[in-house]
Amino acid sequence: MRIRTVHVALALAVAVAAAALLNPSPERHRARIKEVTAERSQLAALFRLGDLAAFVSNYHSLGVASYTTADGRVLSVGAFGIVVVLEHSERK
Numbered sequence: 001m002r003i004r005t006v007h008v009a010l011a012l013a014v015a016v017a018a019a020a021l022l023n024p025s026p027e028r029h030r031a032r033i034k035e036v037t038a039e040r041s042q043l044a045a046l047f048r049l050g051d052l053a054a055f056v057s058n059y060h061s062l063g064v065a066s067y068t069t070a071d072g073r074v075l076s077v078g079a080f081g082i083v084v085v086l087e088h089s090e091r092k
Contacts, residue, residue: 016064018080019064019065019079019080020063020064022079022080022081023061023063023064023065023066023078023079024066024078024079024081024082024083026059026068028078028083029054029057029059029066029067029068029075029076029078029083030054030055030057030068031054032076032078032083032085033050033053033054033057033068033075033076033085034050034051034053034054035050036050036085037049037050037053037085038050040087053070053075056070056071057069057070057075057076058070064079065077065078065079066078066079073088074086
């Protein structure tokens with residue numbers, strides 16, 4: 001029973017260390033925002049709106065994960081080297 005606890009603790013420590021080392025940088029968040037914005041709309045790609053969104057975004061790191069915000073909205077989240085850009089629908 002005791003060895004199993006040690007193995008679980010070791011696996012958890014390795015996972016946390018990997019998450020911290022693979023936490024996406026601000027540049028990776030901004031690059032992914034540009035890519036996804038261009039993919040979602042040709043007009044946005046033409047006017048380079050992804051560049052603007054990436055420029056005004058604020059990067060926040062939680063150590064093992066990170067996210068970017070702009071105008072109080074979360075634009076992207078990242079962990080383990082992966083960045084996901086969130087899709088926001090306009091509310092009326």
